[in-house]
Amino acid sequence: MKITFLGTGTSQGIPVIGSDHPVCLSKDPKDKRLRVSVLVEWDEYSYVVDCGPDFRQQMLRAGVSDIDGILFTHEHADHTMGLDDIRPFFFRQGDIPIYAHERVLGELKQRFPYIFVNGKDKYPGAPGVQSFEVINNRPISLGKLKVVPIDVMHNRLQVFGYRFGDFAYLTDVKTINEREIRKLAGIKVLVVNALRMEPHPSHLNLEEALELIARIAPERAYLTHISHLLGFHEEVEKKLPEGVFLAYDDLQIEV
Numbered sequence: 001m002k003i004t005f006l007g008t009g010t011s012q013g014i015p016v017i018g019s020d021h022p023v024c025l026s027k028d029p030k031d032k033r034l035r036v037s038v039l040v041e042w043d044e045y046s047y048v049v050d051c052g053p054d055f056r057q058q059m060l061r062a063g064v065s066d067i068d069g070i071l072f073t074h075e076h077a078d079h080t081m082g083l084d085d086i087r088p089f090f091f092r093q094g095d096i097p098i099y100a101h102e103r104v105l106g107e108l109k110q111r112f113p114y115i116f117v118n119g120k121d122k123y124p125g126a127p128g129v130q131s132f133e134v135i136n137n138r139p140i141s142l143g144k145l146k147v148v149p150i151d152v153m154h155n156r157l158q159v160f161g162y163r164f165g166d167f168a169y170l171t172d173v174k175t176i177n178e179r180e181i182r183k184l185a186g187i188k189v190l191v192v193n194a195l196r197m198e199p200h201p202s203h204l205n206l207e208e209a210l211e212l213i214a215r216i217a218p219e220r221a222y223l224t225h226i227s228h229l230l231g232f233h234e235e236v237e238k239k240l241p242e243g244v245f246l247a248y249d250d251l252q253i254e255v
């Protein structure tokens, strides 16, 4: 399985527009972070997790010409606002499968009603999707792989993480209960959000992310959904424990 980090930034991305924070002014390409998303590829399949406002640029940068579907974690704008840009995939492939909690599918229908119109009323040129509801404790069959939804909390908002075999992707987590942690037993690679050093009401900070990694005990962990307030990539990475890394845009890993 190959994982490509399409974006590793928090909701505003890095640099933040108009910011003169040193991390926003950094010349290191690893300090430039698009909105958070990953491409997961195995056998002949490729799936994207989330579809934020940088989706178009991410697909171009990663050279993606076909996708088998998009799995959504939750409805926040930094995870959903690129949905219109599935058009080139739709024109070549037809309706694009999307997987999300029923609540998130409802939000997408409100924000992009024209995408969900069928038949002769559909605007020519509008993209189309095939919606699949994600239900906790019901693995999703993608080819031969059973993807396991992981139910986590983003302050008071429910969010899904996803386990793809030996790999799990959790973003926008603040808390996760023991039952959901057990679904991650034995994973080799974990991706989890770590916003900044200071606590935040709806995101793990670095210390909390490291505690969660220690509880799950994967072989390797990568941090994502990073704010400029976490610091320079190079400096933060040096302080991380063994087996824990800061993800950066365009990083590819094999699991």
Ligand SMILES: [Zn+2]
Binding pocket: 010, 011, 036, 076, 078, 079, 172, 225
């Ligand atoms: Zn987010």
